[in-house]
Amino acid sequence: MISGYGIHSGSRSKVFFHLEDGPIRFYKNNTYIPANLDSVVATPRCTVLGKNNQNIAMVEHLLASLHAHNYWSGLVIEVIGDELPILDGSAKAWFEALGDINLKPKIPQAIILKQGVEYNHLNTAIKAIPAKHSLQVNVDYDHPAIGQQSWRGSHLDYKELQTARTFGFLKEAEALKKAGLARRAELENVIIFDDVGAMQKLRFKNEIVRHKALDATGDFFLLARPLEAKITISRGSHESHIAFLRLLRQSL
Ligand SMILES: [Zn+2]
Known part of the structure; x- marks a missing residue:
């Protein structure tokens, strides 16, 4: 679990990783939000994904760590809150936490x-x-x-x-x-x-x-x-x- 406050909203959030088959998606308030272009709802100095009015802001640093690890499937990211924690301003903690997950990346066709x-x-x-x-x-x-x-x-x-x-x-x-x-x-x-x-x-x-x-x-x-x-x-x-x-x- 990773928790902290959002740089923009100032509100706290908690993030849990769950190993589950299927494309990478977020989960908030009983709603799955796929980590893809169709889920982008706004870009106010960060990237906001959402579905059915359940939005999660500031997803980009976590997504960058997923990209670096080549994790394209097998993970559900449960979020309690509206904005992912800014942490130290970098993706270091996300990258390390994802590194600890034993996900065998199946890399989709480019x-x-x-x-x-x-x-x-x-x-x-x-x-x-x-x-x-x-x-x-x-x-x-x-x-x-x-x-x-x-x-x-x-x-x-x-x-x-x-x-x-x-x-x-x-x-x-x-x-x-x-x-x-x-x-x-x-x-x-x-x-x-x-x-x-x-x-x-x-x-x-x-x-x-x-x-x-x-x-x-x-x-x-x-x-x-x-x-x-x-x-x-x-x-x-x-x-x-x-x-x-x-x-x-x-x-x-
Ligand atoms: Zn950034």
Whole structure:
């Protein structure tokens, strides 16, 4: 069992893993919520899955750990609460807890693209082209301590993303709180940047792009199958990841 409070709502939740055949799904208040694209109900600075008005926010870090472990079936994730715990801001605890489960991954057949898929919106560009699987994530923040960063790797490298923490900007904190978000954002669960630099010591020089890559692998897990493609994401967000994945699915 993993418990803790949600960074956005500030409310506590508990999560239990149950080994059960079938596709990976969440379970809340007698409702099963499949971990796939059709369950995405919103993307307010996190990814929210839901069904019959039973929603679970902030699923992306847990999904990223499932992706890294190649766990595509055999697990029901029971959630008591509305938002998964933020924990230390990274996926470390999820990754370790899933590692303790003796799940023998049956890896579904990968999605093979017939043609490239491209999504462009404002500053964001996401594309996938038919090729052996790889993921490249680029960020470009107008902030002296971040700037441009890139991460590139294959599925085998996803585990090196697990300890990269979420981040935010001090100057946005007030507006986020007014919007009902980041209510429980604290130095112990999010890297906070003031106008000069990070208020905590970073775990990696490129921890920011690593976290963005972690978020992307979480959202891409919602395809429910591995994606055999060369994926490039520049300045992505949960909203744009989901829009891209819907576009990609239409193209199959
Ligand atoms: Zn994240």
